[in-house]
Amino acid sequence: MRTVVITGGTRGIGGALAARLRRRGDRVVALGSADADLSSPRQTVELAERLPGRIDVLVLAAGRFDQRRVVTADGLEQSFAISVLSRHLLVERLVPRMRGGTVLSLCGVGGLPFGRLNWDDLQLERRYSLTRATMQGARALDLLGAGFADRHPDRDVRYVLWNPLLVDSGMHRYLRQPWRTVVGRTAALLGEKPGAAAERLERLLDRPLPAGLTAFRRGRPVPVDGPGFDPGSARRLAERLDRAGAEHWG
Numbered sequence: 333m334r335t336v337v338i339t340g341g342t343r344g345i346g347g348a349l350a351a352r353l354r355r356r357g358d359r360v361v362a363l364g365s366a367d368a369d370l371s372s373p374r375q376t377v378e379l380a381e382r383l384p385g386r387i388d389v390l391v392l393a394a395g396r397f398d399q400r401r402v403v404t405a406d407g408l409e410q411s412f413a414i415s416v417l418s419r420h421l422l423v424e425r426l427v428p429r430m431r432g433g434t435v436l437s438l439c440g441v442g443g444l445p446f447g448r449l450n451w452d453d454l455q456l457e458r459r460y461s462l463t464r465a466t467m468q469g470a471r472a473l474d475l476l477g478a479g480f481a482d483r484h485p486d487r488d489v490r491y492v493l494w495n496p497l498l499v500d501s502g503m504h505r506y507l508r509q510p511w512r513t514v515v516g517r518t519a520a521l522l523g524e525k526p527g528a529a530a531e532r533l534e535r536l537l538d539r540p541l542p543a544g545l546t547a548f549r550r551g552r553p554v555p556v557d558g559p560g561f562d563p564g565s566a567r568r569l570a571e572r573l574d575r576a577g578a579e580h581w582g
């Protein structure tokens with residue numbers, strides 16, 4: 333029986349995946365914000381300590397994006413704290429407990445030519461927008477994948493980036509009107525249903541993927557050797573996240 337930990341496992345894509353994997357007999361630990369607020373580095377680190385000693389699959393699907401810049405009690409920009417910093421902190425703590433297995437992160441840019449890291453303003457204090465925050469976050473997740481093998485050379489773990497494109501998950505609930513309605517209707521019309529997105533992910537987890545990094549855009553492989561996966565930038569980001577985490581968990 334596999335032990336699967338899913339952050340963002342209480343609803344949307346992560347919730348649908350949790351339900352599918354439970355049905356097939358996996359032991360699933362599905363986590364939401366009531367289990368730990370992943371915008372808080374301290375709560376993230378404490379969560380990692382409470383999780384099972386052996387993990388076979390770690391799914392990183394927690395995310396939240398707002399039109400206005402939300403600052404956490406620690407002074408961090410919320411979407412970056414949840415989507416990027418918490419994933420780095422969890423992977424650094426949980427992967428040493430893994431013997432083989434898979435880290436699945438939703439999502440990198442999926443080979444799309446948008447977004448960049450604002451190295452002098454990762455918290456987007458000066459120029460925040462929903463698009464900039466979302467795409468910077470996705471670029472950062474590509475870099476966390478790119479740096480993974482470097483940081484864990486002795487771990488035979490697969491690291492998979494999966495961009496699901498548009499899924500009718502209800503993520504638009506965080507938006508203000510009229511965007512809530514516009515994005516909600518677009519997702520209902522053009523997006524994949526969470527159950528269908530989860531079915532793809534279940535199949536992905538059954539595939540014999542190579543160790544190290546692979547990336548997909550809704551099932552289509554994406555090359556991981558372009559400038560978006562630059563090892564120097566990956567190291568630079570990991571160092572910044574190590575410092576930011578250490579500053580906030582004490």
Ligand SMILES: NC(=O)c1ccc[n+]([C@@H]2O[C@H](COP(=O)([O-])OP(=O)(O)OC[C@H]3O[C@@H](n4cnc5c(N)ncnc54)[C@H](OP(=O)(O)O)[C@@H]3O)[C@@H](O)[C@H]2O)c1
Nearest residue numbers: 340341342343344345364365369370394395438498499501
């Ligand atoms: N939906 C799409 O079209 C789409 C497209 C590309 C990428 N993605 C990515 O796929 C992932 C899943 O998206 P989704 O659409 O399934 O999202 P969703 O339906 O909005 O679910 C978000 C999940 O994240 C959790 N979460 C939010 N804030 C949290 C916090 N502060 N601490 C801990 N957990 C928190 C939520 O838990 P609670 O409900 O308990 O608060 C929930 O389980 C995200 O990373 C998203 O960026 C989604």
